[in-house]
Amino acid sequence: MPLQAGVGFSSHPNVLTAAQEAVARAKAQLKKEHVDAAFLFNTAHYDPKKFLPILAQSLNPRCLIGCLTSEIIIENRFEPAGIAVLLLTSDQIKFESGRVSHLTVQDLRAAGKTFVRNCLSGLGISSRKLLLFFIDGLIETPSAFLGGIKEEFGRTIPVIGVGSSAPLRHQKTYQYHLDEILSAGACGLILSENCRLGMSCQHGWKPLGQPRKITGSRDNVILTIDHKKAISIYEELLGGRIPAWDKTRLDNVALRYPLGLQTASGQGYVVRNVTAKLDDGSIVCQDKVSDDTTVHILLGNKRSCLQAAEQAAYEVREQLGGTPPRLIFVMESLLRRSLLGRSSAQEIRLIQNILGETVPLIGMCSQKEIFATLPGKSSEEEIHNSSLMILAIA
Amino acid sequence: MSATPLILILGLMILILTAVLGLSLRQVKKIRASLEKLKRSFSELDDQARLIIKTDLELNTTQEELDKRLSGLDALQKISRLISTTLDENEIFRRLNHSVLTELGFERFLILMYDAHHELRSCLSLGYSQEDLEGLIPFLTRNEPILRLLNEHQIVSSLHFPGLDRNELQRMLRAHAFVLTPIFEQKETLGLLLAGSHSETFSVTEGDEELISILADQISQAIKNAKLFEEVYRTSQSLESKVQERTRELTATLEELKRISSAKSEFVSAVSHELRTPLTSIKGYASLLMAGKMGEIPANVHDRLDKINKHSDSLVRFINELLDISRIESGRVAMQRSPQNLAPLVEGTRDLLTPQMKEKNIHFLAELPAELPQVFIDPTQIERVFINLIGNAVKFTPENGRITVHAVTDEDSVTVGVSDTGIGMKPEEIASLFSEFYRAENVINQNVKGSGLGLVLAKKIIEAHGGRIWVTSVPGEGTTFSFTLPLKKETEKD
Secondary structure, eight states: OOOEEEEEEEOOSSHHHHHHHHHHHHHHHHOOSOOSEEEEEEOTTSOHHHHHHHHHHHHOOSEEEEEEOSSEEETTEEESSOEEEEEEEOSSEEEEEEEEOOGGGSOHHHHHHHHHHHHHTTTTTOOEEEEEEEEETTOSOHHHHHHHHHHHHOSSSOEEEEEEOOSSTTOOOOEEETTEEESSOEEEEEEEESOOEEEEEEOOOEEEEEEEEEEEEETTEEEEETTEETTHHHHHHHGGGOOOOOSSOOOHHHHHSOEEEEOTTSSOEEEEOEEEEOTTSOEEESSOOOTTOEEEEEEOOHHHHHHHHHHHHHHHHHHHTTOOOSEEEEEEEHHHHHHHGGGHHHHHHHHHHHHOTTSOEEEEEESOEEEEOSTTOOGGGGEESSOEEEEEEO | OOHHHHHHHHHHHHHHHHHHHOOOHHHHHHHHHHHHHHHHHHHHHHHHHHHHHHHHHHHHHHHHHHHHHHHHHHHHHHHHHHHHTOOOHHHHHHHOOHHHHGGGTOSEEEEEEEOTTSOEEEEEEESOOHHHHHHHHHHHHHOHHHHHHHHTTOOEESSOOTTSOHHHHHHHTTOSEEEEEEEEETTEEEEEEEEEEOOTTOOOOHHHHHHHHHHHHHHHHHHHHHHHHHHHHHHHHHHHHHHHHHHHHHHHHHHHHHHHHHHHHHHHHHHHHHHHHHHHHHHHHHHHHHTTTTSOOOHHHHHHHHHHHHHHHHHHHHHHHHHHHHHHHHTOSOOOOEEEOSHHHHHHHHHHHHHHHHHTTOEEEEEOOTTOOOEEEOHHHHHHHHHHHHHHHHHHSOTTOEEEEEEEEOSSEEEEEEEEOSOOOOHHHHHTTTSTTOOOOSHHHHHSOOOSOHHHHHHHHHHHTTOOEEEEEETTTEEEEEEEEESSOGGGOO
């Protein structure tokens, strides 16, 4: 039996009713009693402590993972409030899940390794196809965590990660594994055996101005660019429109003009959102940056973002080699979603037009997009901001 | 690669090459020129970037505002269609669902309305968690400065927050961008509407304020319509209930009246029968005495007996009229109707009353058209009507006066009129003319005796024929009694 997927959503004001409705609708679409794996997304309006234990007990799946998100993507729309459930069953795909917690107080590389070992513990010798994981979006440099994962999991097997998100930045987020609620943690699911995957990560941003080089950095903070204080890149190009950034607020201008780090191949750019300006003129990014990386200010608009989504969907379709997908995951950056605004739904429809309008589709708004699907790239290049990831399983 | 280090490296390379390779001055100049060109190109790239950013910002601002306006207006139209088609106040809020409201660009909505005790109560909450609401609703319902501004019909938003702390508002309203607007009807504030967004990139514009304000107006209008409908419905229900109650009362009264009238008719009928038998004996004995069958009687006794005889006749007539009225009312007398000409009835009546008319030298005119069709009547009863009306006319017409009987044909009836040049009547007298025992107050009535039943009997007879009778009169000039008579049987009517 190939993969069967059922998606359910509810925004009933009562938390338990919403959870029950979402499960019932997912089961109705699944048309099977047996559940191998379950995914769960909820917005901040629904307290996981109230529904997760009951939901996990009633479903009793071998694997259950999920996280908090600022918005849920369901069918062809964005839902700012609700609970979404995805149920999977298949006798051709094996699922195994695991978790790790307390990421803020341990070495992230080591934590990444532990996380993979936990996920692999029940898998045996099955051939691994994909690791999909959710990590607390507030972890500032998940590249070290990803490095640990790759060391343990292997560098040739695709790894896709998503940073959980809350309506307000710096608001606590949660990750779920079975009936456990984690914060500052990660939970993941390994798919093995017989399945075909299509995946892509695109953003649609274009570089502006002359190339500049990062001449001083520390983790996710750029100290200097071209030996000048880092903020000079914005001062020189934006002039009087420099935003009054602070630690908790991301200004519209910074969102509209993130930084682009040129990849080692020189073929593209990894987006880094800028979240704050420090007193010494340094700027804080959403993930790790390195010295000697060529950097640009990026420009994006709705059209270029939609084109990128279209390109991502075509790439996924090509990878599936004509096999129709049975499930589509869409992970949309929270900030990209803000930029697209009312065009976000159009983006989802574009993806459905290309991959199939009747295929169950579920997704979430993410704080970070981790896309490690090709060997030979540095972990830093695999951590994205303001990007869109599509994963299709056939 | 970064521009400045590149230029420095290239400059250094030129110096080395010049020294090592012994390049000519011309060649060095050429390389320097290329370097300058490269520097300018980089500088131009930045200039272009500045221009692009400036244009992009302006374009995006304009486009976003335009997008917002278009989709906002579209959403408002949908909302208007949704809420204007219900007249149930609660249904209005039920129809304001999340998917349609979020098209306005906000994802959180709260509507508080004043209840009968002027307390704000939540009617709609979308996108807010229970925990949010537990802090938000008390904040709004107890915040005097905000309520004062809303009562002055001002909008409070993350763009306009007169005298308030925006950061506190953002925190308390659980929204980075928000518009808080009153819902009001004329001068009365009905409630408030809060639209919020947690998106840090959402900046409220005046266009957003306008959209949310229009939404508040739509809600207010829908509520007004619902209330009006409810008011009209309640009034109509109350009126209907009153009408039904009054109808029941009237029906009961009518039934009671019918019962009383029937009892009265039966009583009159019984009494009349009881009176007529002894009266016949009185009259019979008086006649015997007057005829001398009991022996000769003196002249003065004869005169008294004659009076007894005459009064007995009057009493018999009176009793007969009462009996007739009673019979007609109770339906015990069926009209023996057949097609009849009216002229013989009028002539018969004239013959009967000729002595009285001659006595007063009254000129009688029967102006019946030659082609007057036959009427469907009981001739005996209608003759009684003529006798009554013409008799009255004779009574109230002074000497040398005139009495005219005339008739016109309508579609399905004949209207007959009996006019005189008598003393006439006042309007207030006409109103009571067909009441039993009523006699108009005038000199003639004071001198001439009457029962006050003649016109009542005439009316009963005409109504028993399906016609009607009425009077027009001008005091001092004369009176006309008119009545209608059917041309055909009721069943023969088309």
